[in-house]
Amino acid sequence: MRWGLVGASTIASEWLIDAIRANEGEIVGVQSSDSKHGASYAEKHQIPFSTTNLNELLDLKPDAIYISSVNDKHRAQLEAAAIRGIHVLCEKPLATSLEDAKAMIQICAENNVQFATNHHLRWAATHQAIRGVLDRGEIGTLRSARVFHAKFLPEHLQGWRINNPAAGGGVVLDITVHNCDILAYLLGEYPEEVVSMTDHKLFGDLVEDEAMSVWRYPSGLLAYTHESFATPHAGDGLEIHGSEGSIIAESVMTQQPVGRVYIQRDGEREELATEPHNLYQAGVADFVSAVKEGRSPACDGVAGTRSLAVALAVLESASSGRKVKVDYAGV
Ligand code: NDP
Numbered sequence: 336m337r338w339g340l341v342g343a344s345t346i347a348s349e350w351l352i353d354a355i356r357a358n359e360g361e362i363v364g365v366q367s368s369d370s371k372h373g374a375s376y377a378e379k380h381q382i383p384f385s386t387t388n389l390n391e392l393l394d395l396k397p398d399a400i401y402i403s404s405v406n407d408k409h410r411a412q413l414e415a416a417a418i419r420g421i422h423v424l425c426e427k428p429l430a431t432s433l434e435d436a437k438a439m440i441q442i443c444a445e446n447n448v449q450f451a452t453n454h455h456l457r458w459a460a461t462h463q464a465i466r467g468v469l470d471r472g473e474i475g476t477l478r479s480a481r482v483f484h485a486k487f488l489p490e491h492l493q494g495w496r497i498n499n500p501a502a503g504g505g506v507v508l509d510i511t512v513h514n515c516d517i518l519a520y521l522l523g524e525y526p527e528e529v530v531s532m533t534d535h536k537l538f539g540d541l542v543e544d545e546a547m548s549v550w551r552y553p554s555g556l557l558a559y560t561h562e563s564f565a566t567p568h569a570g571d572g573l574e575i576h577g578s579e580g581s582i583i584a585e586s587v588m589t590q591q592p593v594g595r596v597y598i599q600r601d602g603e604r605e606e607l608a609t610e611p612h613n614l615y616q617a618g619v620a621d622f623v624s625a626v627k628e629g630r631s632p633a634c635d636g637v638a639g640t641r642s643l644a645v646a647l648a649v650l651e652s653a654s655s656g657r658k659v660k661v662d663y664a665g666v
Contacts, residue, residue, distance in 0.1 A: 336360050336623055339397035339421075341389065341412045342404030343367035343376035345492065346426065350590065351401055351453075352380050354615035358623050366392040368404075389415050399626065402426060403453075405495050406503030410435040413450070417442045422449045422626050424619070427512045428646060429639040431503040436640040437665050443636060451622045451632035452639025454516035458617035460609040461587040461594040465575070466521055468582060468598065468607065475579030477522065477556050482514045482573050484588040485545075485563035488538070497538040497564070505542030507533065507649050510562040512642040513588070516634065518550075518558055521575065525641050526550035526558065528660050533653040537565035548649045590614065640666045 338360045340347055355362060364384035367373030377385035386392055389412060392400075399422040402412050410430050413423050423443065429436040429452060443450035456462055468474060488496060495502040496509055503509075519525050531548030538544045544564040551557055563569075571588035574581060580600045587594035592611035597604040618634070625632040644661050652659040 336398045336626065337396070338362050339392045339395065339400040339416075340365040340382070341392070341400050341402045341416075342408075342426075343369075343373050343385075344403040344426075347401065347403045348376070348380065350615040351403065351619070352382075354613065354619045355401065357613070357616045358619045360619070360623070363395045363397050364392045393419055393421060397421060399424060399622070405499070406508065407431050407501055410439055413439050414442050417446045417448050417450075420446055420448060422622075424451045424453060424622050424632075425636075425639070426453050427516075427639055428503055428508045428643045429636065430643065431501070431508065433640065433644055433647060433662060433666075436636070436643050440636040440640060440666070449622070449626050449630075449632055450636035451618075451625065452516075452634050452636060452642070453615075453618060454513060454634045454638065454642065455590065455614040455618055456513055456517040456588065457520040457634060458614040458621075459587060459594070460592065460611050461584055461596050462517060462521065464596050464607045464609045465573075465582055465584060469521055469575070473580065474575070474577030474582060474598065477554065477575060477577045479556060480518060480522070480558040480573070480575045482518065482558065482560040482588065483569065484510050484514055484571050485561050485566035485569050486571065487567035488544070488564035493538065496542075497544065498541055500542050505650075506544050506562045506564050507546050507646050507653075508643075509564075511546060511548070511560065511646040511649050512639075514560045514562065515642040515645040516638060517573070517588075519638065519641065522552065522554075522556065524552050524554060524556075525663070526552050526645060526661055528658055529645065529648045529652050530658040531649045531652040533650070536563070543650075543653070546649060546653065548652065550645070637666050
């Protein structure tokens with residue numbers, strides 16, 4: 336498949352360029368708003384073409400684009416590709432408003448192009464092993480879950496995430512969306528209401544860098560989540576508690592193919608066997624086969640819009656001080 340990169344970003348540099356090439360993808364060009372940055376990025380990654388003009392990239396007729404620009408640019412970039420029949424793998428959060436995300440779903444449907452959201456965690460061997468345990472009913476009736484995804488934002492990422500609210504900065508749009516998606520993948524449901532608090536611990540007052548929230552699911556399960564840019568030493572993990580056992584997963588909220596998963600009963604732990612693989616390569620592989628087979632990707636635009644809806648509800652709850660129903664209207 337021939338790909339165009341929209342956004343000369345860190346995530347593409349660190350993970351997606353390799354993931355695309357590992358899936359026999361050819362990267363034909365990159366678009367960046369900064370011509371110098373785009374040119375040096377192209378040279379560094381052996382990409383034959385760079386431009387500041389998205390239409391020039393699309394004129395190369397790639398089969399797909401990967402959008403990893405800042406979040407408020409995603410909609411217009413996706414629309415430009417979709418109307419030319421070009422498939423789209425888009426970074427999370429899909430957009431900064433539900434209106435934009437829903438319009439993105441619609442234009443892809445109208446133009447018969449596949450639209451995937453890059454929620455990478457569901458491609459981890461650890462989470463896939465947890466899903467197997469849950470699908471087999473091995474821990475009984477599910478009652479509660481806990482996600483602790485509190486990290487320190489590395490210096491090279493301390494740009495728009497902390498100083499640009501309009502670009503979708505803040506820890507909730509950055510990380511809460513991932514927590515929502517991984518719980519949806521594991522539990523098979525989305526929360527119907529949330530209550531939350533956010534704070535500014537380290538990175539100024541423009542956006543929140545700390546969030547905690549409680550989510551109620553249609554089955555009655557309660558989950559609580561902790562996201563942070565300001566927690567250097569915590570480690571990360573996920574737990575799901577059922578009537579017949581608990582799943583304890585350590586170091587699984589990460590980009591790396593690492594982490595350990597246990598089933599715990601009566602204080603005894605049994606470790607699940609997992610075969611680690613590159614999360615981003617697996618996500619791209621699904622997108623490529625979805626395009627070839629003419630089916631929806633496993634993590635499609637609807638999934639990305641639903642995770643955005645939960646993150647926006649978390650922000651609304653924090654600012655209003657009230658419990659908020661998640662708005663899934665139209666998705
Ligand atoms: P970056 O800040 O690295 O890149 C975002 C944009 O910033 C780039 O597209 C580029 O703009 C501009 N930029 C970056 N570096 C430079 C530079 N040296 N000079 C000039 N401009 C520069 O962001 P991330 O890669 O961290 O995030 C990009 C997207 O990917 C976001 O939507 C984010 O939420 C998502 N993401 C997803 C992850 C996942 O695991 N699924 C992990 C990390 C991020 P231009 O578009 O003009 O080239």
